[in-house]
Amino acid sequence: MTSNNRPDQIEEVKNIFSAYLEKKDLRKTNERFHILEEIYSRHDHFEAESLYTDIRKKNFNISRATVYNTLELLISCDLIKKHQFGKNLAQYEKSYGYKQHDHIICVDCKKVVEFCDPRIQQIKSMMGELLNFKITHHSLNMYGVCGSCQKKREMEAASKKEVEVN
Amino acid sequence: MTSNNRPDQIEEVKNIFSAYLEKKDLRKTNERFHILEEIYSRHDHFEAESLYTDIRKKNFNISRATVYNTLELLISCDLIKKHQFGKNLAQYEKSYGYKQHDHIICVDCKKVVEFCDPRIQQIKSMMGELLNFKITHHSLNMYGVCGSCQKKREMEAASKKEVEVN
DNA sequence: ATCCCTGCAAAGGGTTTGCAGACGC
DNA sequence: GCGTCTGCAAACCCTTTGCAGGGAT
Numbered sequence: 001m002t003s004n005n006r007p008d009q010i011e012e013v014k015n016i017f018s019a020y021l022e023k024k025d026l027r028k029t030n031e032r033f034h035i036l037e038e039i040y041s042r043h044d045h046f047e048a049e050s051l052y053t054d055i056r057k058k059n060f061n062i063s064r065a066t067v068y069n070t071l072e073l074l075i076s077c078d079l080i081k082k083h084q085f086g087k088n089l090a091q092y093e094k095s096y097g098y099k100q101h102d103h104i105i106c107v108d109c110k111k112v113v114e115f116c117d118p119r120i121q122q123i124k125s126m127m128g129e130l131l132n133f134k135i136t137h138h139s140l141n142m143y144g145v146c147g148s149c150q151k152k153r154e155m156e157a158a159s160k161k162e163v164e165v166n
Numbered sequence: 167m168t169s170n171n172r173p174d175q176i177e178e179v180k181n182i183f184s185a186y187l188e189k190k191d192l193r194k195t196n197e198r199f200h201i202l203e204e205i206y207s208r209h210d211h212f213e214a215e216s217l218y219t220d221i222r223k224k225n226f227n228i229s230r231a232t233v234y235n236t237l238e239l240l241i242s243c244d245l246i247k248k249h250q251f252g253k254n255l256a257q258y259e260k261s262y263g264y265k266q267h268d269h270i271i272c273v274d275c276k277k278v279v280e281f282c283d284p285r286i287q288q289i290k291s292m293m294g295e296l297l298n299f300k301i302t303h304h305s306l307n308m309y310g311v312c313g314s315c316q317k318k319r320e321m322e323a324a325s326k327k328e329v330e331v332n
Numbered sequence: 333a334t335c336c337c338t339g340c341a342a343a344g345g346g347t348t349t350g351c352a353g354a355c356g357c
Numbered sequence: 358g359c360g361t362c363t364g365c366a367a368a369c370c371c372t373t374t375g376c377a378g379g380g381a382t
Contacts, residue, residue, distance in 0.1 A: 027336060027381050049371075063339040068372065086305075088254040088346070089371070104299050115293050119285045124308060127281050133270050135310035139252075142290060144301035193356050193361060215346075229364040234347065254371070255346065 006097075010040045013079055013096050020077035031062050035070045039080060045091045045112055085112065085141060102140040108149035172263075176206045179245055179262050186243035197228050201236045205246060211257045211278055251278065251307060268306040274315035 017036055021028050038055050039046075052067045071092060074080040081095045085105050101114045120140060128135040145153065183202055187194050204221050205212075218233045237258060240246040247261045251271050266287075267280040286306060294301040311319065 029337065029381070031338070047371090061339075064371095065340080065373080066338060069337080084250045084252065084254075086250065088250075088256070090254075104293060104297060104301070106299070107302065113297055113299070115297065117289045117293065119289055123283050123285055127270060127283065127308060128310060131270060131279055131281065132313040132316075133272070133279075133308070133310040134316055135270070135308050136273065137310075138306065138308040140304065140306045142293060142299070142301050142304040144294065144299040144303075147298040150298075150300055195356070195362065197363070213346090227364075231348080231365080232363060235362080 009097060010037055013040055013094075016096065017074070017077060017079060020073075026073070031060075031066050032070050032073065034060050034062060035067060036074065036079065039074070039092070040094055040096075042094070045083065045093045047089060047091055051092075083139065083141075085110075086143065102142075104142040104144065106146035106149055107143050108145055108152070111146055113146070175263060176203055179206055179260075182262065183240070183243060183245060186239075192239070197226075197232050198236050198239065200226050200228060201233060202240065202245065205240070205258070206260055206262075208260070211249065211259045213255060213257055217258075249305065249307075251276075252309065268308075270308040270310065272312035272315055273309050274311055274318070277312055279312070 013036060014033060017033070018028060020026075021032070034055065035051070038051060038058075048064070048067055048071060051071075052062070052064050055062050055067070071080065071082070075082055079094065079096050080092050083091045083093070083103070085091060085103065099116065101116045102120065104113045104115060105111070106113075120138065124135050124138060127133070179202060180199060183198070184194060186192075187198070200221065201217070204217060204224075214230070214233055214237060217237075218228070218230050221228050221233070237246065237248070241248055245260065245262050246258050249257045249259070249269065251257060251269070265282065267282045268286065270279045270281060271277070272279075286304070290301055290304060293299070
């Protein structure tokens with residue numbers, strides 16, 4: 001969910017990440033914690049590239065390879081989620097402390113809005129049972145035109161008509 | 167849905183495509199109809215590349231550019247659907263005459279199973295109204311482990327334990 | 333001291349684009 | 358004949374990989 005960052009949240013997720021790395025016998029490098037910090041000081045969805053460039057701007061010498069590597073780790077320990085909103089471009093969002101939700105994307109302005117519906121959970125467990133799948137996660141995206149883009153479209157259609165009449 | 171091809175279905179979709187091209191003042195090229203034919207003689211999901219190579223095998227000189235171009239057209243007139251099952255790789259499936267459905271993907275063997283649930287439609291219209299979106303389409307994918315891969319996992323876990331004991 | 337993790341740059345894979353020639357209209 | 362569509366190849370974009378050096382344990 002679009003979020004206000006609680007000041008202590010970053011500490012919490014760092015502890016979770018730290019425990020995860022320890023459990024998996026992975027190294028606690030500065031780079032990994034810098035990346036986590038950068039992510040949790042952000043809002044909404046982001047792409048790997050903008051995360052990379054923003055970190056660079058702050059004069060941390062972190063490579064793309066490390067960014068991608070760390071994103072994978074953070075997905076594994078459930079601190080972020082990865083999405084594909086139709087394009088060949090992964091988008092990520094932090095997930096600690098936010099309840100499960102899905103997305104509506106405006107096909108005109110690409111705005112992403114979040115929503116929750118308990119029926120998804122029902123479908124998930126019912127279909128898992130029915131088809132004998134052990135379902136681990138899902139991705140539900142709705143695509144359409146948001147309110148303001150609907151208006152824009154109407155206005156454009158109107159002005160086109162105007163031209164035709166003249 | 168996984169399909170048996172009715173013999174007359176290819177003619178039907180060609181007519182639809184033809185009417186669409188006419189309406190949009192686009193040209194009816196042999197390439198476009200060849201591609202449509204190839205798609206509708208297939209089953210299940212496919213990727214642009216395999217479509218391209220299969221057409222090539224049949225000695226039609228059709229380029230990748232044309233394949234991608236035609237896929238876009240076929241999406242526009244609702245004769246095919248485009249999916250992204252988590253990877254940066256689009257998958258397509260024919261959609262004429264098949265009812266709306268969603269997908270469950272096995273994360274181990276990548277098998278894709280289809281399912282329908284009327285609640286999706288309800289969520290769609292309710293959320294559209296609630297958030298003032300004119301929703302045009304959606305994509306719902308569930309990810310998990312299918313029955314046979316669950317067994318495989320159990321067997322592997324068991325044999326690992328065996329090794330540890332010895 | 334070990335060897336996992338890093339930065340860098342290049343490769344990779346899917347998709348898109350630019351251009352000259354071909355062909356539907 | 359005009360202008361769109363095509364084939365080809367190169368470019369493009371995001372992501373992954375190979376390698377040599379560096380830092381966590």
